[in-house]
Amino acid sequence: MLRRLLFPIAGIGLSLFTIACGGGAQTTGPQTAAGVDAPTTKAKKASSDPNHGRDKEHPVPRCGPVDSYAFVSEYTCEDGSQPLGADPRKGQRARSGNVGANHTGHIIDRYVVACPEGEVEIFVDMYGCEAAEQRLDQSREAENPFGPPGEPLPRARLLAIATIFKKMAQAPLSEASREHLGNAVEWASASPDVEVTLCPWFRDYIDGPNPKSRSGAATILLAFTIVGVAAHQIENPRSDPMTAQVVGLRTAIGVYRELRDNGSFRPVPVLEKLDKVESEGKLADWFTKNADCGP
Numbered sequence: 243m244l245r246r247l248l249f250p251i252a253g254i255g256l257s258l259f260t261i262a263c264g265g266g267a268q269t270t271g272p273q274t275a276a277g278v279d280a281p282t283t284k285a286k287k288a289s290s291d292p293n294h295g296r297d298k299e300h301p302v303p304r305c306g307p308v309d310s311y312a313f314v315s316e317y318t319c320e321d322g323s324q325p326l327g328a329d330p331r332k333g334q335r336a337r338s339g340n341v342g343a344n345h346t347g348h349i350i351d352r353y354v355v356a357c358p359e360g361e362v363e364i365f366v367d368m369y370g371c372e373a374a375e376q377r378l379d380q381s382r383e384a385e386n387p388f389g390p391p392g393e394p395l396p397r398a399r400l401l402a403i404a405t406i407f408k409k410m411a412q413a414p415l416s417e418a419s420r421e422h423l424g425n426a427v428e429w430a431s432a433s434p435d436v437e438v439t440l441c442p443w444f445r446d447y448i449d450g451p452n453p454k455s456r457s458g459a460a461t462i463l464l465a466f467t468i469v470g471v472a473a474h475q476i477e478n479p480r481s482d483p484m485t486a487q488v489v490g491l492r493t494a495i496g497v498y499r500e501l502r503d504n505g506s507f508r509p510v511p512v513l514e515k516l517d518k519v520e521s522e523g524k525l526a527d528w529f530t531k532n533a534d535c536g537p
Contacts, residue, residue: 295364298341298350303370310368319357386425391432400435400476407473411466414497415504427465430472438471441487441535447512467494488526495520
């Protein structure tokens with residue numbers, strides 16, 4: 243057992259989940275699923291419900307953006323007129339933006355058609371066919387290779403995630419690391435397959451209210467510590483907690499060294515000392531004697 247209480251990563255009070263994750267939710271541009279558009283006959287059939295397409299919970303199912311534009315362009319008003327003249331380009335211009343996801347998890351688009359009786363709103367799900375939904379799933383997988391947080395995964399998938407974690411730590415400046423570090427920490431904090439807790443030493447020395455490292459990259463280093471511990475736990479499920487702590491620290495030191503040598507930030511005395519200890523192969527002994535959380 244560890245002498246000091248370990249603190250769970252979900253409670254460290256830091257915005258780790260947004261590290262290296264740029265941008266926000268899209269609210270105006272359409273989400274596209276390349277190569278999905280197909281004739282309207284291949285989209286799911288519209289319901290006979292008169293409210294179909296009248297709100298985001300009951301959108302018209304279509305098969306990609308072009309199919310959506312074509313459908314909207316053919317809208318017939320109460321007097322029988324078609325203001326958009328069945329022209330898909332006009333259908334595209336009728337799109338006012340998206341209204342977020344509905345109960346299916348799909349982003350729903352809103353179109354407005356000016357009819358003699360007044361403006362008509364049409365809500366469309368451009369992922370309303372099997373091909374479009376499959377491409378959407380593939381896109382989500384590319385955006386977050388770890389899958390939804392909190393779900394148990396088979397052993398083979400866990401080992402694949404551990405490999406990704408280690409590659410991220412080996413190349414902290416890579417595009418994959420910048421894009422997925424936040425997702426990695428979020429996954430590790432919620433996964434039922436790993437239980438990452440860190441000795442309070444990490445909070446006191448690496449990142450906390452007043453860390454001794456005083457490093458501008460402290461939060462990133464702590465995130466990579468979490469990634470390192472998670473990868474070690476996956477590959478060594480019977481490993482003792484102290485070994486996992488040392489592996490996490492070793493991961494953070496490696497990232498620090500890479501960022502320092504790259505010129506991303508200046509050398510930090512505390513971390514320079516740890517880098518030297520690690521280079522001498524004495525990190526495990528040093529941690530046991532100095533971290534005050536050993537057995």
